[in-house]
Amino acid sequence: MTTPLADKIKNLIRANGPISVTDYFALCLADPDHGYYRTRDPFGRNGDFVTAPEISQLFGEMLGIFMVHAWQQHGSPTPANLVEVGPGRGTMMQDMLRVIRRLAPGLYENLDVHMVETSDRLRGVQRVTLEAYSSKITWHAAFEDVPGGFTLIAANELFDAIPIRQFIKTPTGFRERMVGLDANDRLTFGVGIATIDPALLPSSHAKERDGTIFEIAPARQAVMSALCDRLKRHGGTALIIDYGHMVTGFGDTLQAVLRHDYDPPLAHPGEADLTSHVDFEDLARIARGSGIQINGCLHQGDFLYGLGLAERAAALASGKSEPEQRAIAVSADRLAGAGEGKMGELFKVLSVSSPSVTLAPFRPARD
Numbered sequence: 001m002t003t004p005l006a007d008k009i010k011n012l013i014r015a016n017g018p019i020s021v022t023d024y025f026a027l028c029l030a031d032p033d034h035g036y037y038r039t040r041d042p043f044g045r046n047g048d049f050v051t052a053p054e055i056s057q058l059f060g061e062m063l064g065i066f067m068v069h070a071w072q073q074h075g076s077p078t079p080a081n082l083v084e085v086g087p088g089r090g091t092m093m094q095d096m097l098r099v100i101r102r103l104a105p106g107l108y109e110n111l112d113v114h115m116v117e118t119s120d121r122l123r124g125v126q127r128v129t130l131e132a133y134s135s136k137i138t139w140h141a142a143f144e145d146v147p148g149g150f151t152l153i154a155a156n157e158l159f160d161a162i163p164i165r166q167f168i169k170t171p172t173g174f175r176e177r178m179v180g181l182d183a184n185d186r187l188t189f190g191v192g193i194a195t196i197d198p199a200l201l202p203s204s205h206a207k208e209r210d211g212t213i214f215e216i217a218p219a220r221q222a223v224m225s226a227l228c229d230r231l232k233r234h235g236g237t238a239l240i241i242d243y244g245h246m247v248t249g250f251g252d253t254l255q256a257v258l259r260h261d262y263d264p265p266l267a268h269p270g271e272a273d274l275t276s277h278v279d280f281e282d283l284a285r286i287a288r289g290s291g292i293q294i295n296g297c298l299h300q301g302d303f304l305y306g307l308g309l310a311e312r313a314a315a316l317a318s319g320k321s322e323p324e325q326r327a328i329a330v331s332a333d334r335l336a337g338a339g340e341g342k343m344g345e346l347f348k349v350l351s352v353s354s355p356s357v358t359l360a361p362f363r364p365a366r367d
Contacts, residue, residue: 005034005270010181018180018190021254022219025163025274030118034270037119037161050260051157052241052300052343053092056331058316060095062307063239066359067096067152068104070237073357074150077235078110081151085116085143085227086158090129096154097133113137114146143226151236153227159242159283160275162220166254167196169212174201177213179266187266202248213252215276224283228290231354237295240350243343244278246297253277280348287352295351296362301336301344306361309336 009027013019019027029036052059071080082100084093093113101108113136117123123139130137140146166177168191176194179187198205201214227238244253256263258272265274280297287294298306313332317325336344351362358364 003034003268003270005031006187006268008034009179009187009269010185013179013181018178018192020192020194021166021177021179022163024179024269025254025276028269028272028274029161029163031270036270036273037122039121039270051088051092052335052347053088053095053156055334056328057095058309058313058328058332059304059335060092061099061312062304062309063092063154063156064096064099065103065307066239067154067237068100068107070152070353070357070359071104071107073359074235074237074353074355076106077150078106079112079149080107080110081112081114081146081149081236083114083116083143083146083151083153085153085155085223086161087115087117087126088122088156090115090126092154092156093126094129094133097130097136111136112147112149115139116143116146117141143223143230146230148234151230151234153230153236153238154241155227155238156241157243159217159220159223159240159278160244161273162217162223164215164217164220164254164276166252167214167216169205169208169210169214171210173198174205174214187269189266202250205250208250212250214250215253215279217276217279217282220278221282221286224286225290228287228292228352228354231352232290232292235354237351237353237357237359240280240283240352241300241347242278242280243346244280244348246280246348248279248281278348280350283350292352292354293356295353295357295359297348297350298362299345300347300349301338303349303361304336304344 032038087093115126115137117139118141167174168177170191174196176192178190178192180190182188200216231238253276254265256265256272256274258268263272284294309332313328317328334342338345351359
């Protein structure tokens with residue numbers, strides 16, 4: 001079985017030769033005719049995956065608390081921009097705004113909300129979700145279009161969907177991994193000519209076995225740099241949440257998800273979500289090079305519990321029926337717990353600010 005995008009990619013390969021993993025990744029998600037995010041609503045039980053805001057209102061509420069805290073620590077400037085990049089169905093913003101309005105009316109009244117979304121289909125979903133706040137919200141196709149001023153930024157599961165490059169260890173060094181065609185005209189991975197500067201590799205690269213994969217993400221670095229430049233120019237804090245690792249290393253993390261189950265990355269281009277793990281150490285390097293403060297990087301569970309997740313879950317469950325209480329407890333554990341099917345350890349939370357501020361639950365760096 002093939003897909004319309006698979007046929008298009010095969011024609012490209014026949015005409016021009018194998019394509020890079022980063023080009024394949026970009027085509028799968030953003031091809032104008034058949035790209036995954038251009039043709040479907042991937043979120044929720046009827047989609048291919050469920051994001052944290054869809055699991056429970058607790059997630060967005062904790063982020064709302066954090067944004068109020070960050071605003072206060074920055075000196076409560078007004079007016080203020082609240083920007084979400086890649087806002088999904090708008091659920092997280094809805095929960096954040098409800099908390100901000102309750103906890104900090106002075107921020108809420110002077111808040112301009114900006115949604116950076118490239119998908120017309122998802123914009124429509126977001127408009128319905130956020131109808132009660134429509135007078136405060138502006139949509140943008142690009143982050144660069146968001147107007148200047150003090151800015152609070154939220155990016156949940158944004159970076160994992162930005163394409164990566166992959167390099168594979170061969171007897172002649174690390175060479176770029178490519179997507180080509182096998183003898184049966186099926187998409188397959190191969191090895192290209194391009195090499196990588198050894199300075200970009202972890203120091204242990206010489207000891208790695210042939211076939212070892214190393215991933216870099218120049219496009220992610222560019223997005224992180226844009227966020228940091230905005231904070232440096234206008235002041236504010238960014239919160240980045242995604243699944244990934246805190247230390248740069250080796251390994252193939254390219255994965256596809258189709259109807260809530262893992263799918264081979266080359267099996268259903270355009271019909272399955274394609275992602276890879278985020279290298280948080282690399283994002284922190286970009287922030288450091290931009291000259292802005294790294295507040296810290298925490299497991300999602302530690303971040304949420306540090307903001308009062310357990311207490312808020314207990315308050316939410318108070319007075320509810322036993323099944324409702326159980327559902328709230330299960331949702332909180334899925335967001336913050338450890339182990340298979342839970343997000344507390346796999347997902348990481350990175351916060352950066354300019355100028356420097358002290359933000360809970362992150363611990364101030366020691367000199």
